[in-house]
Amino acid sequence: MTSKVRKTIIIISLVALLTVVLTYGIADAKVTGPCSNCHTMHNSQQGAHMQYLAPGEEDIGPKGALLRGTCLGCHTATDGSTWKSSITGAPIVFNTSEPVFNEAKGLAAGNFYWVQTEDTKGHNIFSQDSKLSVAPGDMGFSGCGTNNCHTNFHLAVSGTGNPALDGKQGCTKCHMVNTVGPKGFHHKDDGTGTKYVDTAEKGWYRFLEGHMSGSGHGVAGIEDDDWQYTYSSTDHNEYLGSQVSGGYGFGGLGNTMTAYCTGCHGVFHDNQGTASPWLRHPSDKILPTSGEYAAYTTYDPLVPVARPSSFDWEGGPSSMVSGTHGDMVMCLSCHRAHASPYFKMMRWDYRGWPGSGATNGCNVCHTSKN
Amino acid sequence: MRRNIILISILLCGMVLCWILYPDRASSGPYLDSAHGNTSYGVKRSATGFPADYAKGNCAHCHEQHASIGGAEPDPAGGPDKFLLMSPNFSGKTVIPYIQSDSVCFYCHYGSGTLQSPAFNNYSYSITFGGNPDATPNNIFNTFNSTSYHNLYDVYRFIAGLSGSKSFPNFPADSNPCSGCHNVHIAKKSCGKPAGSYDPTKSAISRPTGHDSLWGDDDIERLKTNFTSYYQSPYWYGSWNYEPNNSPVYDGSNLPDYNTFCTDCHNNTNIIYSTALGRYLRAIDWVTPGGETGGDKHGKNDATNGIDIDNPYASSPLGISVGFVLACTDCHEPHGAPNVMLIRQVVNGGVLYRTISSVTPTAGDCTPPFPAGSKELGYLCNRCHMDDADAFGGTANKWCYIHHESTDRPYPLNQCGFCHSGGDGGGGGGESMSCETVSRNPINCNCCHFHGSDDNAAPDGRRTNRRTF
Numbered sequence: 001m002t003s004k005v006r007k008t009i010i011i012i013s014l015v016a017l018l019t020v021v022l023t024y025g026i027a028d029a030k031v032t033g034p035c036s037n038c039h040t041m042h043n044s045q046q047g048a049h050m051q052y053l054a055p056g057e058e059d060i061g062p063k064g065a066l067l068r069g070t071c072l073g074c075h076t077a078t079d080g081s082t083w084k085s086s087i088t089g090a091p092i093v094f095n096t097s098e099p100v101f102n103e104a105k106g107l108a109a110g111n112f113y114w115v116q117t118e119d120t121k122g123h124n125i126f127s128q129d130s131k132l133s134v135a136p137g138d139m140g141f142s143g144c145g146t147n148n149c150h151t152n153f154h155l156a157v158s159g160t161g162n163p164a165l166d167g168k169q170g171c172t173k174c175h176m177v178n179t180v181g182p183k184g185f186h187h188k189d190d191g192t193g194t195k196y197v198d199t200a201e202k203g204w205y206r207f208l209e210g211h212m213s214g215s216g217h218g219v220a221g222i223e224d225d226d227w228q229y230t231y232s233s234t235d236h237n238e239y240l241g242s243q244v245s246g247g248y249g250f251g252g253l254g255n256t257m258t259a260y261c262t263g264c265h266g267v268f269h270d271n272q273g274t275a276s277p278w279l280r281h282p283s284d285k286i287l288p289t290s291g292e293y294a295a296y297t298t299y300d301p302l303v304p305v306a307r308p309s310s311f312d313w314e315g316g317p318s319s320m321v322s323g324t325h326g327d328m329v330m331c332l333s334c335h336r337a338h339a340s341p342y343f344k345m346m347r348w349d350y351r352g353w354p355g356s357g358a359t360n361g362c363n364v365c366h367t368s369k370n
Numbered sequence: 371m372r373r374n375i376i377l378i379s380i381l382l383c384g385m386v387l388c389w390i391l392y393p394d395r396a397s398s399g400p401y402l403d404s405a406h407g408n409t410s411y412g413v414k415r416s417a418t419g420f421p422a423d424y425a426k427g428n429c430a431h432c433h434e435q436h437a438s439i440g441g442a443e444p445d446p447a448g449g450p451d452k453f454l455l456m457s458p459n460f461s462g463k464t465v466i467p468y469i470q471s472d473s474v475c476f477y478c479h480y481g482s483g484t485l486q487s488p489a490f491n492n493y494s495y496s497i498t499f500g501g502n503p504d505a506t507p508n509n510i511f512n513t514f515n516s517t518s519y520h521n522l523y524d525v526y527r528f529i530a531g532l533s534g535s536k537s538f539p540n541f542p543a544d545s546n547p548c549s550g551c552h553n554v555h556i557a558k559k560s561c562g563k564p565a566g567s568y569d570p571t572k573s574a575i576s577r578p579t580g581h582d583s584l585w586g587d588d589d590i591e592r593l594k595t596n597f598t599s600y601y602q603s604p605y606w607y608g609s610w611n612y613e614p615n616n617s618p619v620y621d622g623s624n625l626p627d628y629n630t631f632c633t634d635c636h637n638n639t640n641i642i643y644s645t646a647l648g649r650y651l652r653a654i655d656w657v658t659p660g661g662e663t664g665g666d667k668h669g670k671n672d673a674t675n676g677i678d679i680d681n682p683y684a685s686s687p688l689g690i691s692v693g694f695v696l697a698c699t700d701c702h703e704p705h706g707a708p709n710v711m712l713i714r715q716v717v718n719g720g721v722l723y724r725t726i727s728s729v730t731p732t733a734g735d736c737t738p739p740f741p742a743g744s745k746e747l748g749y750l751c752n753r754c755h756m757d758d759a760d761a762f763g764g765t766a767n768k769w770c771y772i773h774h775e776s777t778d779r780p781y782p783l784n785q786c787g788f789c790h791s792g793g794d795g796g797g798g799g800g801e802s803m804s805c806e807t808v809s810r811n812p813i814n815c816n817c818c819h820f821h822g823s824d825d826n827a828a829p830d831g832r833r834t835n836r837r838t839f
Contacts (some may be wrong), residue, residue: 277544279452351421353428368401368555
């Protein structure tokens with residue numbers, strides 16, 4: 001091997017290594033770092049309180065578990081460019097200015113900035129939704145107490161008789177529902193980087209415990225290491241799905257994202273049918289392998305699919321989409337969980353299409369309908 | 371060294387591209403080019419409970435993903451419905467009168483009360499592509515509620531494979547009958563209304579055998595291509611120009627090949643039941659030449675000797691005098707018509723002299739000697755064929771010349787009594803006669819003239835066994 005060839009190989013290797021280093025983020029689901037990032041012993045430092053206050057928050061008093069803030073206190077940024085707390089490493093889900101740090105204008109679940117611009121754009125965790133008094137598609141379950149999750153997000157639940165549920169408000173009406181306080185999840189060790197999270201011991205996927213599949217269940221999936229601050233066909237979350245045969249209710253779907261959503265929005269897909277002609281847009285239905293659907297072959301983070309249990313979960317996110325392998329449409333194929341720039345938390349401007357000239361995510365699956 | 375710099379640059383560029391490239395979006399499809407997806411005149415539902423700010427052409431105007439919007443179902447309520455449609459696809463109504471809820475399509479393709487905003491008109495074929503100055507019917511719903519109509523129940527059962535037999539795969543069991551001829555996601559607005567808007571490269575129809583593509587929008591799907599040199603366009607109403615757009619184009623090069631389109635169903639092998647008629651439809655062989663053993667003469671089969679016809683056929687710029695092939699739509703409406711058998715109100719540049727309310731012979735009408743029968747069908751025939759008025763200034767819709775004096779006449783003039791009843795001016799005895807003087811009871815046209823007919827009804831010894839349609 002000549003020295004010139006050797007030099008070339010070394011340079012290529014260095015560039016390749018650089019590529020890996022620059023594109024591979026490090027993130028811990030288990031909170032790491034000095035305890036004082038999140039906790040305060042006396043809520044006082046040189047006479048000042050130690051609370052992280054989100055805009056509008058005024059409670060500077062001590063918090064349970066010696067925490068230095070509410071959920072929003074830690075997960076809010078007062079600009080539009082911060083996507084991760086520089087102190088705690090917490091993902092920012094609420095920017096007080098329009099998020100501009102990526103094209104999606106938010107992390108994978110969206111950004112609560114948008115629900116403050118219009119109630120229809122997100123789950124309103126701040127105040128009473130001006131459009132809705134109950135979760136649309138609610139199955140009408142009773143026994144969830146006053147101000148339950150199906151009714152609103154901004155008020156605290158009471159009267160359930162379940163100490164883990166009473167007092168839940170805002171974010172905790174979806175995250176860590178059955179846990180008293182956040183500790184049980186923030187300190188779970190589910191590894192580092194992009195990884196598969198599928199048990200309570202690991203804190204479930206994004207701390208989503210419960211719901212439609214009941215106690216002992218949660219959401220399983222691959223957590224992208226930067227919450228999709230960057231994203232591509234190979235850089236994204238993965239969600240567990242499960243196609244139910246013999247009719248559609250979602251109670252028995254297991255640890256799927258759809259099962260979680262349908263805890264409040266079950267009617268959206270109730271009796272949707274088992275095959276075309278569908279009565280409602282199917283969810284957790286394996287993509288057809290023929291016709292226009294067969295053209296969706298490369299994973300588009302704009303329109304994620306759910307993966308079956310047979311997916312190579314430990315192998316990380318896949319860039320491939322295939323009905324043959326059991327990939328499914330699901331709730332998050334169309335919606336973002338927190339809020340989006342678009343009506344009904346859509347992942348694209350569905351309402352404005354086609355006049356807007358923008359991309360219609362429907363066409364990612366319905367490839368002949370654009 | 372320079373080589374390494376180039377190499378590094380290429381690799382870095384590739385790396386940057388990897389970072390900035392997003393996954394491929396779906397490739398372009400035809401919906402936005404369709405009439406329903408058009409951003410200017412596409413679907414736009416205006417109904418109680420439906421948000422006003424959904425863009426024109428948006429899926430939600432027809433499809434409700436969750437059978438609701440904001441937790442409630444907008445009008446028309448009552449869902450969820452199959453295919454996520456805003457209403458049931460088709461009610462299964464067997465005969466007219468249809469009501470709006472009988473087909474999801476009628477919610478918009480309707481007169482006053484349409485959910486489409488703004489309201490719009492769809493005229494009959496005669497009006498749109500024939501120049502009929504009449505302004506009614508001005509919507510598809512009313513057109514279907516006409517004297518004759520393309521029975522939606524029969525269409526549905528046929529395309530879904532629930533009735534008859536056919537040569538194309540079954541449509542899904544819950545199909546809308548309109549989808550037999552239209553693919554709503556790709557159908558375009560070819561249109562002739564308002565005048566000047568016709569665009570032959572657009573088409574609203576898809577063959578049942580080719581539901582996923584339009585038919586007639588490409589040159590190879592036009593009548594001229596498939597019936598080379600034998601299709602003469604009929605006149606546009608009140609004009610020396612031609613259908614379908616009042617232009618000098620006379621050869622069907624601007625007209626979808628409706629013959630190929632219609633004969634996907636209406637051919638000589640498919641079995642199609644008609645609820646309205648209470649019988650199976652006649653087989654139609656539009657493509658077989660061969661004289662008296664071939665198919666219909668209005669199709670690819672030829673006249674026996676010659677034909678006595680009006681313009682534009684009599685002096686056709688095609689340079690032929692026989693062998694014309696007509697398009698199905700030259701005589702028939704696709705949706706509904708004020709005449710029986712979907713016969714158009716305007717044919718070859720003029721309105722039919724009278725409404726054709728019945729052509730079906732009653733019992734005994736076709737048994738020689740024939741009793742006086744209806745010749746209403748003649749109001750259609752004489753739009754192109756020479757009746758006695760055309761031949762020698764005789765009576766309109768009287769057909770003595772063609773049958774008895776023309777060089778192509780099948781029957782002698784002086785043997786009236788074998789077939790005709792009544793009348794005066796001689797007959798039956800061989801005396802000298804002429805059509806100008808003879809008068810006999812007419813024979814129901816339909817005894818001898820219908821798709822697939824010959825003159826089998828004629829009495830023994832007078833039968834020619836000619837193809838008579």
